[in-house]
Amino acid sequence: MNRSRNAAYLALLLMSLTAATAPGATVDFESVPLPHVFGIAQGNDPGDLVLTQDRIEMRLAELVVGSRRDFIEAEIGGAFDVDFATTPLSLDAIGVVFDFSNVGFDVTQVTFEYLDLGGFSNFAVNGHTLFELLRLDGIPTDVAPGVEAIVDDDLITLTGAITSFLVGGQELGIDNVTAVPEPATLAFLSIGGIYLLTSRRRRPRT
Numbered sequence: 001m002n003r004s005r006n007a008a009y010l011a012l013l014l015m016s017l018t019a020a021t022a023p024g025a026t027v028d029f030e031s032v033p034l035p036h037v038f039g040i041a042q043g044n045d046p047g048d049l050v051l052t053q054d055r056i057e058m059r060l061a062e063l064v065v066g067s068r069r070d071f072i073e074a075e076i077g078g079a080f081d082v083d084f085a086t087t088p089l090s091l092d093a094i095g096v097v098f099d100f101s102n103v104g105f106d107v108t109q110v111t112f113e114y115l116d117l118g119g120f121s122n123f124a125v126n127g128h129t130l131f132e133l134l135r136l137d138g139i140p141t142d143v144a145p146g147v148e149a150i151v152d153d154d155l156i157t158l159t160g161a162i163t164s165f166l167v168g169g170q171e172l173g174i175d176n177v178t179a180v181p182e183p184a185t186l187a188f189l190s191i192g193g194i195y196l197l198t199s200r201r202r203r204p205r206t
Contacts, residue, residue: 024180025054025103029076029087039073039094046071055103056179061095063168064132065120070094070170080173083115088175095122095168098177105181110158110165112177119170125149126163136169 031053038050044060051058063070070093078090089096100107114136121136125144133139139156143149147160158165167174 024105024107024178025056025100026179027051027053027056027058027098027177028175029053029089032076032087034077034087036076037073037078038075039092040071041073050074056177057099057102059097059099061097061122061166061168063091063093063095063120063170064122064130066132078173079171080115083173084113084175086175088113088115088173091167091169091172091174093119093170095166097164097166099164100179101163103179107162107179108160108182109180110162110178111180112156112167113154113175114156114167115154115173116169117171119172121170121172122166122168124166125158126161126165130166136167136172 032051038044038048038060044050046060046062048060049057050060060071060074072093074092074094074096075090077087079092080088080090098110100110116136118135121133121138122130123133123136123139123143124130125147128144131139131143136156137151139149139151141148141150143158144160147158147162150157150159162179
């Protein structure tokens with residue numbers, strides 16, 4: 001009986017360890033054949049699903065500047081190709097939405113690299129307030145209820161419960177959009193502790 005019980009605890013321990021060290025999901029645009037262009041000239045509309053990579057969905061959106069709505073072109077590679085270590089997404093007066101609904105875990109942190117050459121930018125998290133910015137580094141810290149944004153040089157980090165975010169710009173490059181699951185460290189320690197306690201109860205055979 002003790003052997004079966006300990007085997008069950010060990011199975012739970014291993015599952016917890018797998019969850020604790022499970023990788024996130026990333027859109028790095030590397031696997032998409034080039035050239036790959038989206039926008040009005042390609043017959044796309046705002047809201048179109050144009051890319052799914054590592055279970056993250058990317059949809060097109062308008063760039064909002066006051067009463068004006070722009071929807072020109074997003075290109076994988078494109079004008080910003082030489083500015084990133086890997087293939088980026090170049091935005092020309094257009095926006096995109098990254099949706100994490102189907103990644104298979106609760107997203108508690110998102111990071112992405114960016115380069116903003118000026119013009120207006122848009123940013124929103126979880127469908128809340130759409131910020132119209134002169135530059136993307138003007139994102140407020142309290143970007144959405146329960147979500148914090150930190151801009152550190154060429155990297156933006158969002159922390160909190162995140163289901164999606166929108167980013168757009170007139171001359172904007174982005175790359176390596178990475179969603180990270182909630183750590184399972186506490187669960188791992190709890191199950192590991194139960195296993196150790198159970199193991200100590202076993203008496204050596206005489």
